[in-house]
Amino acid sequence: WSPVGPLARPTRHQRWTAQIDALFLFMGDTPSRTIYVDDATGQPMLNLNQADPAMSVAPRYALTWHRDECRALEINYFQAGSFRALAAVAAPEGSVLSSEGLGGVPFNDVVGAGFASTAGIKSWEFNLRKTNGGPITWIAGFRWVEWTQQLAIADVFDNGGVPGFDTYGVETGNNLYGGQLGADLMLWNRGDRFRVNGVAKGGVYYNYQSYQRSAVFSEQAGLDGMLSATKDTTAFVGEVGLTGEYRITNWLSW
Numbered sequence: 001w002s003p004v005g006p007l008a009r010p011t012r013h014q015r016w017t018a019q020i021d022a023l024f025l026f027m028g029d030t031p032s033r034t035i036y037v038d039d040a041t042g043q044p045m046l047n048l049n050q051a052d053p054a055m056s057v058a059p060r061y062a063l064t065w066h067r068d069e070c071r072a073l074e075i076n077y078f079q080a081g082s083f084r085a086l087a088a089v090a091a092p093e094g095s096v097l098s099s100e101g102l103g104g105v106p107f108n109d110v111v112g113a114g115f116a117s118t119a120g121i122k123s124w125e126f127n128l129r130k131t132n133g134g135p136i137t138w139i140a141g142f143r144w145v146e147w148t149q150q151l152a153i154a155d156v157f158d159n160g161g162v163p164g165f166d167t168y169g170v171e172t173g174n175n176l177y178g179g180q181l182g183a184d185l186m187l188w189n190r191g192d193r194f195r196v197n198g199v200a201k202g203g204v205y206y207n208y209q210s211y212q213r214s215a216v217f218s219e220q221a222g223l224d225g226m227l228s229a230t231k232d233t234t235a236f237v238g239e240v241g242l243t244g245e246y247r248i249t250n251w252l253s254w
Helices: none
Strands: 016-025 034-038 044-047 056-066 071-090 097-102 105-131 136-159 162-189 194-218 223-246
Touching: 016 071, 034 105, 044 071, 044 105, 097 136, 105 162, 105 194, 136 194, 162 223
Parallel strands: none
Antiparallel strands: 016 056, 034 044, 034 097, 056 071, 071 105, 097 105, 105 136, 136 162, 162 194, 194 223
């Protein structure tokens, strides 16, 4: 209860805040990696950076319990995919394509090839928020992040008039667990309906059993196999955000 004067009626302190954000997520540029070349000239014909991953749109849900006007407990979650990217190429007239060896297997006499990639991300956060009434709210908490990516490569070959196909697929996964620290800074608030906040968070994470699985199938080489590996390692995760808020009523903001 927070009375504002000796004769004022007491008003209840706000206990809960629910928030939904629309996230527009973009992947960074894919590093250059040539996977098929023109046999006649040796010129690269298909590179992984030729495809531009599509933007992903996803909601983020947050629920905050305010213990008092200075301390709060926050939980939020989001899940996004698929960042899909596609690219394909055909061999120039009078020539064929070849690969240097996807999965250690050479793919030769290729008349057409392409690839598709996808990715996904999930995140849970549990944070304690504390302020002394000033413009800065300090953040400390635990976060889990899952990041996965998939790549599928396929080609069609013509070996002396005998057609066939090859495929190569890779899947990677990262499960990150760790603590984070950060701050929520009030950048603009003149006491009217509009305000702007900036948020920055970062932490060191334990990447538990990050994995890579590779599968290769080649009719030319008569090979159909799979390899997989796991490893524990460390990683850094950071987040920077800017939020504008317009108060519609005393309980609803956009």
